[in-house]
Amino acid sequence: MRARLVAVGTGIAAVGTKELRGRMRGPRAFIALTFYLALLAGFTLMIYLLQEQSAASQIAFGGGNPYVAGQVGQAVFTTLLFLQVVLVVFLAPAATTGAISLEREKQTLDLLTATPVSTLGIVLGKLASSLAFVIVLILASIPLTAVVFVFGGVAPEDIVRGYAVLLVTAVGFGSLGVFFSSITRRTQSATFLTYLAVLFLTAGTAFSWFFWNQMASQPVAQVIRPETMSSGAGVDPSGTSATSEQPALARPPEALLWLNPVVAAIDVVCGVDVNPYSFACQVISTVTGAAPGNATAQPFQDAVPVPAKPMVNLEGGAVEPGTGVDAGADVLVVAADQVPADASTRDSFWPRTAAAWLVASVILVVLSVQLVSPTRRWRLILRRPRREAAA
Amino acid sequence: MTAIVTARGLVKRYNGTLALGGLDLEIAAGEIFGLVGPNGAGKTTTLRILATLLAPTAGDAEIAGASIRGNPDGVRRVVGYMPDSFGVYDDMKVWEYLDFFGRCHGMPADRRRRMIGDLLELVDLGARRDAYVATLSRGMQQRLCLAHALVHDPAVLILDEPASGLDPRARVELRELLRELRSLGKTILVSSHILPELEELCTSLAIMDHGLVLAQGSLPEIEARLRVGAVLRLRILGDGAAVLAAREHLAADPSVVAADVVGDDVIEIGFTGDDEAAARLLAGAVAAGIRIVSFARAASDLEELFLQVTGEPRAEVA
Numbered sequence: 001m002r003a004r005l006v007a008v009g010t011g012i013a014a015v016g017t018k019e020l021r022g023r024m025r026g027p028r029a030f031i032a033l034t035f036y037l038a039l040l041a042g043f044t045l046m047i048y049l050l051q052e053q054s055a056a057s058q059i060a061f062g063g064g065n066p067y068v069a070g071q072v073g074q075a076v077f078t079t080l081l082f083l084q085v086v087l088v089v090f091l092a093p094a095a096t097t098g099a100i101s102l103e104r105e106k107q108t109l110d111l112l113t114a115t116p117v118s119t120l121g122i123v124l125g126k127l128a129s130s131l132a133f134v135i136v137l138i139l140a141s142i143p144l145t146a147v148v149f150v151f152g153g154v155a156p157e158d159i160v161r162g163y164a165v166l167l168v169t170a171v172g173f174g175s176l177g178v179f180f181s182s183i184t185r186r187t188q189s190a191t192f193l194t195y196l197a198v199l200f201l202t203a204g205t206a207f208s209w210f211f212w213n214q215m216a217s218q219p220v221a222q223v224i225r226p227e228t229m230s231s232g233a234g235v236d237p238s239g240t241s242a243t244s245e246q247p248a249l250a251r252p253p254e255a256l257l258w259l260n261p262v263v264a265a266i267d268v269v270c271g272v273d274v275n276p277y278s279f280a281c282q283v284i285s286t287v288t289g290a291a292p293g294n295a296t297a298q299p300f301q302d303a304v305p306v307p308a309k310p311m312v313n314l315e316g317g318a319v320e321p322g323t324g325v326d327a328g329a330d331v332l333v334v335a336a337d338q339v340p341a342d343a344s345t346r347d348s349f350w351p352r353t354a355a356a357w358l359v360a361s362v363i364l365v366v367l368s369v370q371l372v373s374p375t376r377r378w379r380l381i382l383r384r385p386r387r388e389a390a391a
Numbered sequence: 392m393t394a395i396v397t398a399r400g401l402v403k404r405y406n407g408t409l410a411l412g413g414l415d416l417e418i419a420a421g422e423i424f425g426l427v428g429p430n431g432a433g434k435t436t437t438l439r440i441l442a443t444l445l446a447p448t449a450g451d452a453e454i455a456g457a458s459i460r461g462n463p464d465g466v467r468r469v470v471g472y473m474p475d476s477f478g479v480y481d482d483m484k485v486w487e488y489l490d491f492f493g494r495c496h497g498m499p500a501d502r503r504r505r506m507i508g509d510l511l512e513l514v515d516l517g518a519r520r521d522a523y524v525a526t527l528s529r530g531m532q533q534r535l536c537l538a539h540a541l542v543h544d545p546a547v548l549i550l551d552e553p554a555s556g557l558d559p560r561a562r563v564e565l566r567e568l569l570r571e572l573r574s575l576g577k578t579i580l581v582s583s584h585i586l587p588e589l590e591e592l593c594t595s596l597a598i599m600d601h602g603l604v605l606a607q608g609s610l611p612e613i614e615a616r617l618r619v620g621a622v623l624r625l626r627i628l629g630d631g632a633a634v635l636a637a638r639e640h641l642a643a644d645p646s647v648v649a650a651d652v653v654g655d656d657v658i659e660i661g662f663t664g665d666d667e668a669a670a671r672l673l674a675g676a677v678a679a680g681i682r683i684v685s686f687a688r689a690a691s692d693l694e695e696l697f698l699q700v701t702g703e704p705r706a707e708v709a
Contacts, residue, residue: 006497007464007497010494010495010497011495013494014491014494014495015495017491017494018480018483018487018491018494021482021483021487022480022482022483025482103478105478106478106479106480106481107474107476107477107478108477108478108479108480110439110442110444110472110474110477111472111474111477111478111492111536111539112495113444114442114443114444114467114470114472115467115492115495115496115543116464116467116468116495116496116497117495117496117497374443374444374445374446
């Protein structure tokens, strides 16, 4: 066992060193890093200017509120988070789709597998070195993100949450790239398949979930014959609740969206937001089926304790769904009973994304090892003829 | 002489196509062993199986006591493998390339440093230590690839068509290098589809076709077993009549099965005798007053040998 671990470690070190030597050589890496940060900084500046303008016009029309700085901070954080999620979703697979197939194309994989280096070491070394640069990009943006502290409205924990989502996304989508790279002979097909999968995991899952949800919450039959609505369970006066006994179609499983990093980012943004009925929180509560948003009769009300909300963020992570707000938050929230729904939706989604991607990454790496290893490939299939030969 | 490589009944099927049909092989330590056969004979498949890059459908092989099935890592530690069409990491420097494979073999840094110096010296690339691999000529890359197979000082070297794509000078250098490696005590397994290339180098040969070893042994042994003669080529000084007269004389020798005039002054002889008989033939011809400019064994490549073999039933050959 220890020998195996040493072999894996040797492989990671050997392959990782080699890859990093190639990747970090020359000005390429520095140019890419500069470009990445310039892009993020440019967007941040633009969002800041937009926010400034809208705040100015609010004040000009006699509106405005004392928390406008916090709103700017939240807008900047939201922008940076989404922009980075999108960039990571595209960059992480791009960094890894060549991992194995490029070695096949250059006919160097044989040289590598003919050494005693462990296949797991090769795959992990490739993954780690490819992701190293993406992770450098992500971490290099932390000082930029720290700009939000100038404005407030975003707690340090929120930033940690955001970066946790980014890192998990990088690892997950990187593993996806390595997996397709180990299936295919050519990097071109690996790239094509990987981005097809990326498209499915982002836009595909989101669209199918919301389509399913729409069909389930309002079956065509009910829309056509209004009387079925009134003769429904009658529990919910709004009549459109997905929990009514009428619809034939069940709610779409939340798991469909677990691997979608955009939804996870929306969850993080919801945690930051002042308003539990904001778009981000509406999306999350629709997905998780928790209280606000999900077509409940609650109107959009102004009873939400706006000033206290950002403070809740500091404690909210520990809140159990349905149990209300814990002691620390209780003191700060003016009307705790009015926001339990919000508190319960907090952190309700992104940890599942993180867990799902970590599990998926492990599975993808194990499959890649099977595909790369020359003698271990599809052991189950190979065993049969061996028995024949023995018999 | 103990066998360092033994293969027993290796079978490899690719989606129903039989690439190897129960191959047996035995190679004694310290030999340069040639694997000859036309394209598609199963040479590369055999070598890849021995290098643990391919799992055989049936059968097993042992290299230095390690089974390719049971202990592939053990095999990888004693085998250096150079593939047929090899790639090189072109974004690396020459020393980094060897350093990388040293790391793959788990060598500590000081041993790697020493090994890199020694190997670059051996393959004559010491001056290109800091050059990028992509800037090397084909022959240099071939030597570098050979050096990579030697990184862990393996007892057995498996080289798949090492001379393909090399110019004559590089071939000669490669041959010298392989002889030097043999003198260092390594067993070398080389494949080629050109017989003369191996003829001068190898201590024994196996001739393969259709996934089977047709004959195995030293070249004279094989020739004797196949009962296929060599082709002798003579250049005669003189006019057409003198050449025809010479042909008549030569055809009368009992070891000569055929004698043909192929050029203005060249006679090709199908010869089944051994070296002794050849010397006698030459002495006889000279004594008979035939003016011979050159007398040499024609480079009979493998295809020719096989063409001569095809008339015989397979059972007798094998």
